[in-house]
Amino acid sequence: MEHIIEPSIDFDFSKLLLASPSSLNGGAYFTRFFLNNKPLYIQTPKSLTKQGFVKSGKKIYADLLFDHNDTMLIQWLENLETKCQQLIYEKGTQWFESALEQSDIESAFTSPIKLFKSGKFYLLRVNVKPNIKIYNERDEVMAVDDVTPDMNIISILEIQGIKFTSRNFQIEIELKQSMVVSPDPFLDECFIKKPITRNTSIKQSTPETKSEPLPVETSQPQNTRDEYKANSNQNTTNVDLPQTNVAPSSNLETTHNVLNNEELMEIDINDIENNTETMSLKKPNEVYYEIYKAAREKAKQIKQEAILAFLEAKNIKKTYMLEDMDDSAGESDFENYSEVSDMDF
Structure with a gap:
């Protein structure tokens, strides 16, 4: 349906009108809402029910529980309440024998939403007809008694109008259709990603060296020594080097003295134990x-x-x-x- 809206801050309440009131049994009156000459329908976010669908005599009702984080719907209902008070005040001279003050209307107005469980939920009571259609996610029809408080439902609500008496005003809301949906599947499965550990073996590449046997020559030691002397005598060249007088450095003596001064001293533990001197502290x-x-x-x-x-x-x-x-x-x-x-x- 095109005229089913989702509550938002962009909703134009100036297009909302009230029809002329009609009398009800018991001395009450009812005035109907119209949005562009059509009934006002809204689609709600997911909600729970306090006790499912409750049958009280000939009437059926349900208390929808919305999470406190559903601020868009809560704000929309509060703005609707303010708009209703404004429209009643504007119609005061036409509908009532004596004009009502704005403060009188506000004090007599019953808010459609109430806090539940210390503000964890917002409770919205809606009327239900016996022929209500309840569906599951496979579009299969469910019985009203099959809906339990732990089930999440999405609802289509009709904001019907305002019912008022000489003492109070209240907004009438009727549940037109619901669908039972599964809870958010998030975190039903394990989404934690395990760290990937890769075993990489590092092979050190070392060049392969082929060992070749070295030739071994056997000779007499005396002959080798004689040949070395002969070669050294032939290849010797006389080179005159300049003489440099190097003064002996005193660093060695200084270092030696420092080492001698820093020698460790042995201490006899018995001398410490025999020391009978005592230390006294002042009072x-x-x-x-x-x-x-x-x-x-x-x-x-x-x-x-x-x-x-x-x-x-x-x-x-x-x-x-x-x-x-x-x-x-x-x-x-x-x-x-x-x-x-x-x-x-």
Whole structure:
């Protein structure tokens, strides 16, 4: 069917219209949706059912469970809900005795989708007629009772319209057709690729050498020696070489001395064991007292230097008659400082 749409963000809700409401039993009213003067059908992604198809008296319904990752369908249904509230508000003066506020419509509107299992799924309740057609992937008709909650189905839904009373508004959705599909076969088989190990034998090519027997000549040793002397006397040439005086290097002596100095010394372990000298560690209090005494001596020295500097300043003031200078603040600071006795240190 050409007018079955798949929910997307490109859907134009401005073409969606509401027909005039008709009364139902029990004081309720119903207004039907039209898209380009035709009923509104959508095809859903794969879903599960909460309890399969449930029969309640004369009615049959199913709670479709969509994964929380099916954001396109969820967003489309939320936009549909917003559009319904807008259309009702626009028809308020025509349909109702007193005009309704937008906030009143929003508070009285029942959302078609609900969170299920802590947000893992979105639940959408749809009405089902007894003559519903359920198919499998081989286009074979299945009975309604054969659909179990663990089966994945793809559904064709008709967004019929809005049913409302004096208290609430709700969107009526009917399941028109379903197909039971197998779950995603991904990872049902082993897709891990094993590393390919290739055994390559490396042969070292060595040149083959043919060993040939060497000729062995047997001769008397004395004759060979005599012949060698004769040949050497004939081929000898006298060459005068320049004499170079090479001074003996002292590197050998230095190296020898260094080696002698770096000779290893033997140590008798018994001498170490017989050494009765003991090592004593200072107590923490003794260390703290030494630190305190050093700080006290330093403070005394600084105090004496400050007194001498102050006396020198007073002497300069008196010598050059600088009585007009107001340094009372400095003197008072020094007096306060000088009040610190040696006991304070």
